[in-house]
Structure formats: C-alpha cells, structure tokens
Amino acid sequence: VKKPGQTISKGHKNYELMLNLQLGIRYSVGKLASATQMRELRQGDFDPREKFWTRFPPEGSKITPPHQSVEFRWKDYCPMVFRHLRKLFAVDPADYMLAICGDDALRELSSPGKSGSLFYLTQDDRFIIKTVKKSEVKVLVRMLPNYYQHVCQYKGSLVTKFYGVHCIKPIGGQKVRFIVMGNLFCSKYRIHRRFDLKGSSHGRMIDRAEGDIDETTTLKDLDLNFVFRLQHYCFEELLDQIDRDCEFLEAEGIMDYSLLVGLHFCSDTLTPKTGKKSASEFQYEESGFEDMGQVLDDRRPLIRLGVNMPARAEQTRLRSGSDMYLSSWGGSTTPSKRGETYDVILNVGIIDILQDYDISKKLEHAYKSLQADPTSISAVDPKLYSKRFRDFIKRIFVEDR
Ligand code: ATP
Ligand code: CA
Ligand code: CA
Known part of the structure; x- marks a missing residue:
C-alpha cells in the first residue's frame, strides 16, 4: 500500500x-x-x-x-x-x-x-x-x-x-x-473512502476536475451517497456520544468542525450483494484484508466507539446533484428506495475543533449569505452549527433492525 x-x-x-x-x-x-x-x-x-x-x-x-x-x-x-x-x-x-x-x-x-x-x-x-x-x-x-x-x-x-x-x-x-x-485513520483496516462532513451544503462537494477520486481523497457532504446502518447498541452509543461532544463544543463557542468518517469495505462484500455492480469506484477486487467474519459475528467485545465499528453502508442512490440531495434528505430518515448494501468498518471522529465564532467567521457568514441560503453555509453561530450538525448525523446513521 x-x-x-x-x-x-x-x-x-x-x-x-x-x-x-x-x-x-x-x-x-x-x-x-x-x-x-x-x-x-x-x-x-x-x-x-x-x-x-x-x-x-x-x-x-x-x-x-x-x-x-x-x-x-x-x-x-x-x-x-x-x-x-x-x-x-x-x-x-x-x-x-x-x-x-x-x-x-x-x-x-x-x-x-x-x-x-x-x-x-x-x-x-x-x-x-x-x-x-x-x-x-x-x-x-x-x-x-x-x-x-x-x-x-x-x-x-x-x-x-x-x-x-x-x-x-x-x-x-x-x-x-x-x-x-x-490520526483518526490509524486502523488495522485499510480505509477505502474518507468523508469530511459538516452538515452544511454550500460548497460541500469536491471538485471532480481535480482528478480521480481515490482512497486519499477527502470527500464532502454532497458526495456522500450512503446511509450507515448500525447495530442497536452501537447506534445509540454513537448518537449519544455525538450529542455530548456537540454540547461541549457548543458551550465552548466552537463551530466549523467536521465528522470525519473512514470507510473500510469488508473483503467479501466488495462487490454488491444485490444485482449488478454499481459505480466502478466500488470494484475492489483485491483481497488480503483480514478476516472480517470474526469481527462481524462477534461484535460487542471488539468494538470501541469511534474506531472499527462494523456497519452496513447502504447506497442511497442519491447522486450529488445538490438540489435533489437536499430535498431527499430533508424529510424522512430512510431513503424510500433501498440501494446496494456493503459491510463496512467505520472510523469516525470529530476534527477541526479549534475555530470559534470570531469576527472573521461572522464576516464570512455575512458575505456568503449574500450568495447562498444562510443556513446552508458552513459559517454559522455555534448553537446553530451544532444543531445542524446533529440533525445531519441523525440522517446518515440509522439503526439496523
Ligand atoms: P479547513 O479549516 O479549511 O477545514 P484545516 O486546515 O483546518 O481546513 P482540517 O479540517 O483540520 O484542516 O483537516 C483537513 C483534512 O485533514 C481533513 O478533512 C482530514 O482528511 C484530514 N485530517 C485532519 N485531522 C485529522 C485527524 N485527526 N485524523 C485523520 N485525518 C485528519
Ligand atoms: Ca475543517
Ligand atoms: Ca480549520
């Protein structure tokens, strides 16, 4: 590698x-x-x-x-x-x-x-x-x-x-x-995809002209075309912890942080379980990953919140046209149409937590509000930031029943 x-x-x-x-x-x-x-x-x-x-x-x-x-x-x-x-x-x-x-x-x-x-x-x-x-x-x-x-x-x-x-x-x-x-991505499982998610949409898509998307590309909110299905205990623990972390950051007056998500596609599911292969970007044919069976069967003792969390990533088929994306996310938490599902290992953490809502961020807010919906831009006050961030998280993580 x-x-x-x-x-x-x-x-x-x-x-x-x-x-x-x-x-x-x-x-x-x-x-x-x-x-x-x-x-x-x-x-x-x-x-x-x-x-x-x-x-x-x-x-x-x-x-x-x-x-x-x-x-x-x-x-x-x-x-x-x-x-x-x-x-x-x-x-x-x-x-x-x-x-x-x-x-x-x-x-x-x-x-x-x-x-x-x-x-x-x-x-x-x-x-x-x-x-x-x-x-x-x-x-x-x-x-x-x-x-x-x-x-x-x-x-x-x-x-x-x-x-x-x-x-x-x-x-x-x-x-x-x-x-x-x-380093959040220090894991024994190779990270195949990484996302930096803020819950805002303005400018939150990578520039595809800049070259191929690969494992080291950091994708953004509008590039995300998955929801993550987590086991009940993992789901609750994760969302509770994000709530507590966000409350802390909000109280400290922090904004502009991200949820960093690293995805490892487990070897036996690198090709979709259902139907034909989807986008070429998911054709990981190579093997050599560690035996996932054990991790996925015997979940509890092996899991630490934040790293190596087993999950199923379900492709939402919502490609990143931003309008479609926003309206689709706006309502229900589960996409009506089920996409292809992959077993994955997730690494998540909250990064870039040292920005307070200072004069430069207030100006950025004022300036960008002239061009875009004020609630869609990254620079908003810490309370709003935290709410929007958590709302977004609740849409991308769902409980696997
Ligand atoms: P900006 O303020 O423009 O968002 P920045 O220079 O403050 O950028 P960060 O947001 O802290 O940078 O990080 C940029 C990228 O670096 C992240 O999207 C992520 O890919 C990677 N990165 C940052 N911190 C970590 C970490 N602790 N572990 C793994 N990767 C990280
Ligand atoms: Ca950042
Ligand atoms: Ca920063």
Whole structure:
C-alpha cells in the first residue's frame, strides 16, 4: 500500500522546521519523563501563562543538544496537562518520542484543508501534526480545563485527541505553532473512502476536475451517497456520544468542525450483494484484508466507539446533484428506495475543533449569505452549527433492525 504524503528529507523546504520540531519534542518529552515524577494535575497547570520558552543554540547548551539548523526558541504550552492527556489516551512516552523523532519519521501531506495549515503524519500513522493559527492555540488553551474534564468523563468521546501544543521561533523567522493529535485513520483496516462532513451544503462537494477520486481523497457532504446502518447498541452509543461532544463544543463557542468518517469495505462484500455492480469506484477486487467474519459475528467485545465499528453502508442512490440531495434528505430518515448494501468498518471522529465564532467567521457568514441560503453555509453561530450538525448525523446513521 502506498503511503500518503511525502517524506521530508534534506533539501525539502520544511526540513529545518521538522528538525526543530523533533528536537523540541524530544527535549520536552524527555524532560518530563526524567525530572518530574508524575503528579496530580493542579489548577495552575492549566494556566495560559503556563508555557516555557527554551533556547536551542546550534552549538548546544546545558539542557539542549547541538544541532545543524539556525538557533530557534521552543515553547511548550501546559506541558503537564498534555502529559496527563497522553497517559489518558494510552500513549507511551517512548513510543511517542520515537514515532515523531525517529529518522525519516514524518511525511508531509499535501495540504488537505483550505486554511493553509501544514500536516505531517508519523511513519507509524499514529500521530498527525498540524500547524495552526495563534487564535486556535488560544482557543485550545482556553478550553483545556473543560476539554480535559470532558475526555476524562467520556472515554468514548469522538473529539480530536490532543497530545501537545508547541511553538517554534527561529531567529529572524516567523513563529510556527502546531498541535500533535491522534490520526483518526490509524486502523488495522485499510480505509477505502474518507468523508469530511459538516452538515452544511454550500460548497460541500469536491471538485471532480481535480482528478480521480481515490482512497486519499477527502470527500464532502454532497458526495456522500450512503446511509450507515448500525447495530442497536452501537447506534445509540454513537448518537449519544455525538450529542455530548456537540454540547461541549457548543458551550465552548466552537463551530466549523467536521465528522470525519473512514470507510473500510469488508473483503467479501466488495462487490454488491444485490444485482449488478454499481459505480466502478466500488470494484475492489483485491483481497488480503483480514478476516472480517470474526469481527462481524462477534461484535460487542471488539468494538470501541469511534474506531472499527462494523456497519452496513447502504447506497442511497442519491447522486450529488445538490438540489435533489437536499430535498431527499430533508424529510424522512430512510431513503424510500433501498440501494446496494456493503459491510463496512467505520472510523469516525470529530476534527477541526479549534475555530470559534470570531469576527472573521461572522464576516464570512455575512458575505456568503449574500450568495447562498444562510443556513446552508458552513459559517454559522455555534448553537446553530451544532444543531445542524446533529440533525445531519441523525440522517446518515440509522439503526439496523
Ligand atoms: P479547513 O479549516 O479549511 O477545514 P484545516 O486546515 O483546518 O481546513 P482540517 O479540517 O483540520 O484542516 O483537516 C483537513 C483534512 O485533514 C481533513 O478533512 C482530514 O482528511 C484530514 N485530517 C485532519 N485531522 C485529522 C485527524 N485527526 N485524523 C485523520 N485525518 C485528519
Ligand atoms: Ca475543517
Ligand atoms: Ca480549520
């Protein structure tokens, strides 16, 4: 399987940035592991001022190793909290360091979002590093106490798992801020299709002129032509958890997040069960997937909410002409006409949760409202956003009876 992204080696324009990031992470994780014993969190650990600058001169210092690039400063935000979060999310410090700081450890993904953020993926696929805006760091640090509480309380929470927030400032250069998070698509089941779903329709279709759709293409709301049938217990748990996660995000004033869905088509159902083959895009003839029988027969013990959830994906036959799509989704939850059904494994999570409804989003709302139905555009206030998001989710996930 071809891995997505480009390995960053010497000569790459972000090579230095990557080296700095690796030096920084190694330093931060190493320092915490050796010096301080793990202790209970205190309120002060969440203090936004709880951040530490460290100087990395090329010749090295008492606490930093020598290195090849220009001098830079490194900042850790609330390191103690993230140490606890990594523990909570069962990330071993040594694995973490190795995954990020090993040789050839990072691949740069060709920027998947519109925001201009850079994305790096570790070779083992477990972690994603994303460069973020100052405002996003602010939002994260502000929500950190409640985020911490939320993920402690709900082990099955679908919101992004954050492992660290840092900043690099090369001498004479710009600050680069970034977050380390869990890769939602790190699964033993190969992901064949991925969707980034917001519940809004304006501009929510990929540009087909840009090339072939394949496993690494992130499809959007209007490209979705499935409903997902879930077993009763999975269905309830998922929808309840999405409700709780959305309530949390709404209370934090967040909007513009997405439900990221990864689909693995199980091998024995790669060709439709009913009738002739449908769109050529689903003709996965290759085999070599793991034995699905066991997973699908013996569901309960193997399932963790969010990853590797068995489901049946039913093609709705609603192709993405947007008007048809909207009117068809508007009414009933089940499409009147049953399409072809596939057994799938789902990976789902809520991502991009650091955007608050700030002045730029309010302006975007005002501006786009001139061209499109105001309720169809992504930028709406957090309350409306959450409602629309959940309404949409309730239409694409249905209970398998
Ligand atoms: P925009 O604000 O324009 O939506 P962005 O730069 O903030 O874009 P994200 O929405 O965070 O970017 O992510 C863009 C894409 O990157 C997602 O659609 C998804 O395909 C991938 N991605 C982001 N976060 C994760 C994650 N935690 N696990 C797996 N894939 C991810
Ligand atoms: Ca996004
Ligand atoms: Ca974003």
